[in-house]
Amino acid sequence: MRAEIIAVGTELLMGQIVNTNAQYLAKGLADIGVGVYFQTVVGDNVSRIKESLHIAKGRADLIICTGGLGPTQDDLTKDVLGEVLGQKLVIHEPSMNTMTEMFQRRGIPMVESNARQALMLEQSDPLPNDTGLAVGVAVMHEGTHYILLPGPPKEMKPMFDRYAKPWIESKLDHVQPLYSIMLKFAGIGESALEHALIDLIEAQTDPTIAPYAKEGEVAIRLTTRASSPDEAMTRLRPLEAEIRGRLDEHIYAAEDITxxxxxxxxxxxxxxxxxxxxxxxxxxxxxxxxxxxxxxxxxxxxxxxxxxxxxxxxxxxxxxxxxxxxxxxxxxxxxxxxxxxxxxxxxxxxxxxxxxxxxxxxxxxxxxxxxxxxxxxxxxxxxxxxxxxxxxxxxxxxxxxxxxxxxxxxxxxxx
CATH class of the missing domain: 3.90.950.20 (CinA-like)
Structure with missing residues (x-):
């Protein structure tokens, strides 16, 4: 299954906040064997969101959108997806009841716009929001899977982990999960590291070798798909041993720590x-x-x-x-x-x-x-x-x- 993440929010394009959601989702999807092929950021604009969805539909089996599920006029994601799929928006009654009860407990009048957060596509599965108000959406249409998640990470992460991820897994057809070993290096630059391992990198098939660099440190992720951790380690350990044999004086950890x-x-x-x-x-x-x-x-x-x-x-x-x-x-x-x-x-x-x-x-x-x-x-x-x-x-x-x-x-x- 090929996935694309679309982050909706003008504040992301203006650099006012950092898109940490995409990183979290990409890792969570990789854990269940779903590869993220593209990531897109689009502002709060109907035509641009619609265009992003059309482009994603042509190259992805799973499209996950974050943001734009709130109560204000610039929260447009559900409206646009409903228009693209030709589905009406309807009230998800459990979410509406939860919202109404919350405002009553606080003694605050609920303005009409808040009801937008309880909307869902008529043919979709609701994704409950345990830490906020906006209900999420999961729907399959003409072979493409769509998931809408809220933008705030404190709402997005639990909704994805508890509800969206199991929904995705139920749609997978025996896809083997990814397993990785992360090797962390110091005292050697990215170019020197690549030179020492160039034959392994050029000949890689399975497991794959992916280098990552940041100032003062370099990492290599060894990855394979397997039906079990034992099967994965049987493939990964020989490659790890070969790399250690060449660069052990620079490998300070076999996990993602500083x-x-x-x-x-x-x-x-x-x-x-x-x-x-x-x-x-x-x-x-x-x-x-x-x-x-x-x-x-x-x-x-x-x-x-x-x-x-x-x-x-x-x-x-x-x-x-x-x-x-x-x-x-x-x-x-x-x-x-x-x-x-x-x-x-x-x-x-x-x-x-x-x-x-x-x-x-x-x-x-x-x-x-x-x-x-x-x-x-x-x-x-x-x-x-x-x-x-x-x-x-x-x-x-x-x-x-x-x-x-x-x-x-x-x-x-x-x-």
Whole structure:
């Protein structure tokens, strides 16, 4: 079954809200073996919604629309679908009763326009709304399946999970579900990753290999259709093993989690405490770590030592290392290692990481933009530093430096 998602709402086109519904629906459909081939966003306009439905009908077996089911004049989705399919709109009495009782309990008069939310197509199956007022619609017409869902995610998600998904499954003819393994990589770029796996990518049939990239991390999803999880794993595991054999030093997880989540998990499992010292990243590494719930179990905190004065006064880096003739400078291997070593000692941590570098836009100490050193220290080993030469603008360099620090921290904890 081929599916298309149509998100209705001018606010989406204007960038006022983000279309998270499409992502949620696409994943939910994939779980039951339905592939989403197209996603469309259309404004609150009768002719454009109608055109989108006609286009979708020519290329999809299942069309799911979100939005436009509310009480106002620009909530047009049911009206337009009714016109396209030649079906009248009728009141769904249970929804109408629920709505009437709710207004009575609150002591608020129900205006006439609210009744629009209880409308459904005369030949459709109603999809109850457990968290809102607008009833959903599921209908099959001339071989095409249509589902209308509300736009607010708090209403859309439970309606889809509880009612729309079972309705779709009842229409499927023995379609095998999709099973996937997600491999997460760090310390390697998308191009280098593809080069290492190009023979597998070019020869792929089943399972399929799909790469995904975002700043500082890359992921590969291995996917197959199977009648059971055991059958799926029989196909997926050999391919996973082959990829691990080539790139194991970069695979930090076999699930869809961030690098900072994995680092904190490993620290928690081993009972270790982390502290950081940040110069050019200005606290970004700490922000990534503390964005993870429960990070306080393993993350002690850190110091933003942007100036040489603070590097010296707070973390004990000798001034002769930071400034003066022949000094390595604030941006150097020596300073990065010293920052990590002293942070470990002063904050009484088990592992410490430091970042010092040139984020730009201009040079510093005569050193180029993008030159960054990551220092690492562990209570059971010697402090050391890793040199990076990063590219991009100031924000990009800061993020890449923080992610690189997490990668080398992961390697240190792992070893």
């Amino acid at each position: 690098l900072e989540q994995q680092v904190l998990r490993m620290l928690a499992e081993s009972g270790q405490k982390l502290a950081v010292a940040e110069s050019c990243t200005g606290g970004l590494l700490s922000d990534l770590l503390t964005a993870v719930p429960g990070s306080s179990q393993s993350f002690l905190g850190g110091v933003i030592c942007y100036s040489s004065t603070l590097k010296h006064k707070l973390l004990g880096v000798p001034m002769e290392m930071l400034e003066g003739p022949g000094a390595p400078g604030a941006v150097s291997e020596e300073t990065a290692a010293e920052l990590a070593r002293n942070t470990l000692r002063l904050l009484e941590a088990d592992v410490a990481v430091s970042i010092t570098g040139v984020a730009g836009p201009g040079e510093s100490e005569g050193k180029p933009v993008g030159l960054v050193y990551v220092g690492l220290a562990h209570r059971n080993g010697q402090a050391f530093a890793v040199k990076l030469q990063l590219s991009g603008n100031r924000e990009t360099i800061k993020l890449r430096a923080a992610k690189s620090a997490l990668y080398h921290l992961w390697k240190t904890i792992k070893s």
